[in-house]
Amino acid sequence: MDQTGVGIDNAGRLTIDVRGAKRVDVIQRMDENGARCKTPCVHCFSGVPGADVYTEVSDPNWGKSRIVHTTQRNAWCDHATMMKWVEEVWTLAVLGCHMLMLNRLQVHKIESVKQHLVDICCTKVQYIPPGITGSSQPMDVSVMRSFKSNIQIVLGDGLAVA
Template identity: 40%
Template sequence: NSFRASVFFVCLSYGAQAAPFCCIWRDPQWSSSSRAHGKPELSHKRHTLSPEKAHYDEERMLEWIDEVWKPSVCGPRLLLLDSLKIYKMASVRNAFENECCTAAEFISPGITGLAQPMDVSVMRVFKSLCRNYYVNHHAVNDFAQGAPARRALITEIVINAWKAVRAKVIVRGFIKAGIVPYGPRDAEENFIVDPPEESEENNNNEVE
């Protein structure tokens, strides 16, 4: 329910995941963070915030950039985002470009199901995992009593489900969206197809 909780997800084309960033509605006293195993550059972390509504505003977006995205950056990056107004704010774009060496591009509304890797492949698997965790939890536990316990359960399910999404599912999303090339690779994930030979015409032009 977006009026109660929203989650910001980002993943990389080779399968790494950024920490899920959870936003919980109206809870000024309760917040927690937990770190679980993950790839070194993108460890999993839980952030639970408390705006008036569970959506991202400028403050939350800049906080996500500072706490989640910036520590993961180790070189120039291209970040594909949905066409939400918050992503296009000058302060957000400046933070990406000037502090994170990141160029932000936007996927046009109406085609995210075809061009957004998260929508193409990842979210279907993630939502299925969330349902499984929820059902399995309540098969042996009573419903959480009190708002803090319910919010803790929501974030715990999000973290566990996100960690359980396999790298190959993420990579498949980028391939199906047509964003990254694909083909036969070796054990180190390098392409094993030889580059095309230079034509004789190009060689002649170089001599001239």
């Protein structure tokens, strides 16, 4: 699961703005299952669960149907965000038993997350050794570059995406 902050230079017209914020934090996650089918992205917006932003992005008619939207106070992958990914993306994407390689982000090591993956999803969890995450993710630069380019296309050519 990769996380990136997307800085957007806008005039504050979007409902995802918080008191003039010029930054939208999102978590984007894409991968392929054993049949080489991409699993849905998860976009985690900065916002408090239950508040306006959460209500908006949780609406099934909001955004693309193939993207899972959620919020977290700092747009960070916490336990609830990770469990949402497991339940709404991983569980639906895998058939049979699989192995999932995760980096050592604290939320990946929570026992309840690991146990849910093992018990419900028939997924064995392995952790990437420290220091080699960058080597194991050679598509980071190209994926994030195209992601940010697509944001510019969707939101308008006048926006500066950092």
